Amino acid sequence: MEYSNNKEYALRLDQEDPLRSYRDKFHHPVQSNGQPYIYMCGNSLGLQPKAVREYVEQELKDWENLGVEGHFHAKNPWMPYHEFLTENMAKIVGGKASEVVVMNTLTVNLHLMMVSFYRPTTERYKIIMEYSAFPSDQYAVQSQVSFHGFDPKESIIELKPREGESLLRTEDILEVIEQEGDAVALVMLGGVNYYTGQFFELDKITEKGHEKGCMVGFDLAHAVGNVKLKLHEWNIDFAVWCTYKYLNSGPGSIAGCFVHENHAERDDLPRFAGWWGHDKDTRFLMGPDFNPIKGAEGWQLSNPPILPLAALRASLDLFGEVGIDALVEKSRKLVAYLEYSLSELNNERIEVISPKVEKERGCQISIRVIDTDKSLFEAISEKGVIADWREPDVIRIAPVPFYNSFSDIYEFVQILKSVL
Numbered sequence: 001m002e003y004s005n006n007k008e009y010a011l012r013l014d015q016e017d018p019l020r021s022y023r024d025k026f027h028h029p030v031q032s033n034g035q036p037y038i039y040m041c042g043n044s045l046g047l048q049p050k051a052v053r054e055y056v057e058q059e060l061k062d063w064e065n066l067g068v069e070g071h072f073h074a075k076n077p078w079m080p081y082h083e084f085l086t087e088n089m090a091k092i093v094g095g096k097a098s099e100v101v102v103m104n105t106l107t108v109n110l111h112l113m114m115v116s117f118y119r120p121t122t123e124r125y126k127i128i129m130e131y132s133a134f135p136s137d138q139y140a141v142q143s144q145v146s147f148h149g150f151d152p153k154e155s156i157i158e159l160k161p162r163e164g165e166s167l168l169r170t171e172d173i174l175e176v177i178e179q180e181g182d183a184v185a186l187v188m189l190g191g192v193n194y195y196t197g198q199f200f201e202l203d204k205i206t207e208k209g210h211e212k213g214c215m216v217g218f219d220l221a222h223a224v225g226n227v228k229l230k231l232h233e234w235n236i237d238f239a240v241w242c243t244y245k246y247l248n249s250g251p252g253s254i255a256g257c258f259v260h261e262n263h264a265e266r267d268d269l270p271r272f273a274g275w276w277g278h279d280k281d282t283r284f285l286m287g288p289d290f291n292p293i294k295g296a297e298g299w300q301l302s303n304p305p306i307l308p309l310a311a312l313r314a315s316l317d318l319f320g321e322v323g324i325d326a327l328v329e330k331s332r333k334l335v336a337y338l339e340y341s342l343s344e345l346n347n348e349r350i351e352v353i354s355p356k357v358e359k360e361r362g363c364q365i366s367i368r369v370i371d372t373d374k375s376l377f378e379a380i381s382e383k384g385v386i387a388d389w390r391e392p393d394v395i396r397i398a399p400v401p402f403y404n405s406f407s408d409i410y411e412f413v414q415i416l417k418s419v420l
C-alpha cells in the first residue's frame with residue numbers, strides 16, 4: 001500500500017474506515033486544556049465503553065429494588081449472569097462455549113490452571129516459559145514449582161532471544177521443547193509478549209509440546225481481543241487472560257479462562273474447588289461432596305462479582321457486534337500506517353523492536369529509545385500522549401482498532417518528531 005505523510009491522508013483513511021463510528025462509543029480522557037489525549041495505552045487499560053454505565057446501573061437498580069431476590073428476579077438474573085458473557089467470549093478466543101468461563105482474576109486463574117495442569121513427577125517436572133516474562137507470571141510459576149518441592153532455578157527453562165535479537169524465533173522455541181521436552185511437565189508462555197508485542201505461533205508450540213508429552217497453556221493477557229485466536233482448534237490445554245486491557249472491562253475487572261474439552265470430563269485431574277464449580281442442579285442442596293460441572297465452569301470457585309461482569313458484558317456486546325475479524329483487519333492497517341510513519345522519521349535514536357511480519361504481531365508497537373533515559377517518554381506525555389514506558393528503554397504504543405484513528409497515529413508521530 002502507498003502511504004502519504006500528511007494530515008489529509010490520515011483523515012482520508014479515517015473516512016474510509018468501516019469501524020469509524022465505534023470511536024464515539026468510548027469515553028476518551030481529556031486534558032486540562034480541553035483537548036482529548038492521544039490514547040495509545042489500550043494494552044494496559046482499555047477505554048470505557050459508554051454503554052458500561054447503563055449495564056452497571058441496571059444491576060445497581062435491581063440490587064436496590066430486589067435485594068437478594070435479584071439472584072432470580074433481576075432483569076438479568078445474577079445466578080446465571082456469567083453465562084450471558086460466555087458466547088461472545090468464546091468467539092473472541094476461538095473456543096466452544098463449554099470451554100470458556102469468566103471468573104476470578106488473571107493470576108488467580110493461572111494458579112488454578114497450574115494446580116490442575118502442572119503435575120510434576122521426579123522425571124518430568126520442568127516448566128518452559130519466556131525469559132523476562134510478565135513478573136506476575138514469573139512469581140506464579142516459581143511459587144508453583146517450590147510448592148511441589150522442586151527448585152525453581154533448576155526447574156524453570158527460560159526461552160531467550162538470540163544474542164543481539166529482541167524476538168524469539170519459533171524454530172528456537174521448538175528446538176528447546178524438542179531437546180528438553182522429556183523432563184518438561186508444562187510449557188507456559190504469554191500468547192503475545194507484553195514487552196515486544198510478539199505474537200507467538202501458539203499452534204506450532206502446542207503441537208510440539210504435545211509431541212513430547214507436555215501440557216501446554218498460555219497467558220493471553222495481551223492477545224485476547226487483539227489477535228485472532230483458535231484455542232480449540234489449536235488443541236491448547238488451558239489459557240487464562242485478564243479483560244481490562246483490550247477487552248475494556250475496567251480496572252482490575254474479572255478475568256477469563258479456557259479449558260480444552262479434552263479435559264472436561266477427566267476426573268483424574270486435581271483441582272482447587274469451590275461451590276460455584278459444583279453441578280448447578282444440586283449446588284443448593286449444599287451437600288458435602290463436590291461434583292464439578294463438566295467443562296471450564298467446573299473450575300469456578302465463588303459466586304462472581306456482578307458489577308464487573310456487567311461492565312465486561314457491555315464491552316463484549318460490542319465485540320459481538322463487530323467481530324474479531326473486522327477488528328484485526330483494521331488493527332493491521334493502523335499498525336502498518338504507524339510503522340510507515342515511524343520509518344519516515346528516519347531517526348537513529350529510535351528503533352522498533354516489534355515484529356515486522358503482520359501475522360507475528362497484534363496492535364502493539366514497542367519502540368526502543370537508544371542511549372537515553374525516560375525523558376523522551378516524559379516529553380511526549382507532556383504533549384498529550386498517553387502511552388507506556390517499560391524499563392529499561394521501551395515505549396509501548398498500542399493503536400486499538402475499536403477507538404483509535406489514523407489521525408491519532410499521525411498526531412502521535414508529529415509529537416514524537418517534535419521532541420526527538
Ligand SMILES: *Cc1c(COP(=O)(O)O)cnc(C)c1O
Nearest residue numbers: 105106107134136194219221242
Ligand atoms: C497484565 C498482565 C498480568 C496482570 O495480572 P493480574 O492478575 O490481572 O493483575 C499478568 N500477566 C501478564 C502477561 C499480563 O500482561
